Amino acid sequence: MEFRQIQYFMEVAKREHVTEAALELHVAQSAVSRQIFNLEKELGVDLFIREGRNVKLTRIGQMFLEHMEQAMKVIEGAQREIEEYLDPLKGTIRIGFPSSLASYTLPTTISAFREHYPLVKFQLKQESYRNLIDGVNNGEFDMALIGPVPKQEKKLVGTTLFTERIVSLLPLSHPLADRSSIKLSQLRDESFVLFPKDFILREIIVHACEQLGFQPKVSFEGEDIDSIKGLVAAGLGVTLIPEITLVEGFPRSTVKIPIIEPEVTRTVGVIIPKERKMLPTVKLFYEFLKDFFAMLDQYQR
Template identity: 75%
Template sequence: MEFRQIQYFIEVANREHVTEAAHALHVAQSAVSRQIFNLESELGVNLFIRDGRNVKLTPIGKVFLDHMKEAMKVIENAQREVQEFLDPEKGTIRIGFPSSMANYTLPTAISAFRDRYPEVKFKLSQGAYFNLVDAVVKGDIDMALLGPVPKNEKKIKGDILFLEKIVALLPMNHPLASQRSIELSQLRNDSFVLFPNGFILRDIVVEACQQLGFQPKVSFEGEDIDAIKGLVSAGLGVTLIPEITLIDSLPRSTVKLPISDPEVTRTVGIVIPSDRELLPTEKLFHEFLKDFFAVLSGFNK
């Protein structure tokens, strides 16, 4: 079995079309077909059901694909590890993050890191909280910046970088807009703009309200921070969001108010896999993040 055969097999399996796979690989279609035929002959099984140049995996082909994807990850990580041991300051870091950390938290940290290590490259993946946890577990990304830091997850481990306040964002014409702070119970009868079910920030808001004996009435939902801020700006409801997402500016026609009772917070941290060692460049960034936010937290105090 050759490395090239595995590459061709994975590309054909992903695209379910031999010609499209050949174009993506920049080789002749006949070369792809020949390598797939040789691979099947060596294994003694059919990996694909053929319909012209369209193909679909057989049941054993699906099993083989899962194993080959894992094998390719091992090979890629081995190549990266060799390269990074030769020069850790020129490696690549694959990091995931949610929308609430896209505008300030992660860009600020990366900018400071690249001041020190300008040749390190980043592959950024934005996603929902639980998808990012899953991506770290599967090895699709090296680490993820998340809030809150997951607890009791067997295949990942996290370091808390800082504690983040959750604040209320209200339309400017809201009856409470002129107050210096509010109690969460004062929003009991308001319409809320929240993330959809399954998003961790929605869970934080719902749990805070439930502790006070009420369920927030959700009138509108948005899948990213900017959408939620826009809906509040349009006067369609109130929301609770991380204060850091408002650090540069407030949306038009809105006010930000601290929540005095109860104080709503979330931990923010960096999550890495627990079953493998970080590669050298990843270790550089991981340690940098802990030091960077420790200094920031001390400064803010």
């Protein structure tokens, strides 16, 4: 079994089309077909079902693909580790992050880091809370910024970088818009704009309301912070939102008001795999993250 055969197999499996795979690989279609044939002959099984010009994986082909994807991650990790040990200041860091940290926290941190290490490269991907955890577990990410920091994940190490307030965002025309602070119970009868079910920020808000004996009435849902802000600005409801998402300002026709009784907060931090060794460049950024936010905390105090 040759490395080239695996590459060709994975590209054909991804595209389900031999010609398209050949174009992506910049080789002749006949070369791809020949390598797939040789691989199937060596394994003694059919990996694909041919359907005209298209192909689909057989059940065994799907099983083989899953193993090869894991093997390729190991190979890529080994290549990266060698490259970074040769020069840890030029490595690549793969980071997952949620939408709530996309506009300020992540850009600010990376910008500060690159002032010291300008040649380090980043691969960034926005994901949901559960996908961030799974991505670090399965090796898709070296680390993930996340909020709140999970406590029950046995294969992960979670480090809290800071704790932030969840504040209310109201339309400017709202009767409570002139208050310096409001009690969460004062929003009992309001229409809420929240993330869809299964989003962690929605769970935080719903739990806070339940502690006061009511369920928030959700009139509209938005899958990202900006759409939720926009719906509130349009006067379609109120929301509770991480304060950090409003650092760069908030939409016209809205007002930010702190929540008291109870104060609603979430932890924000970073997760890394417990049993997988960090590459030198990743470790460099991880230590920088902890020092950066510790310094910010001292400054704010």
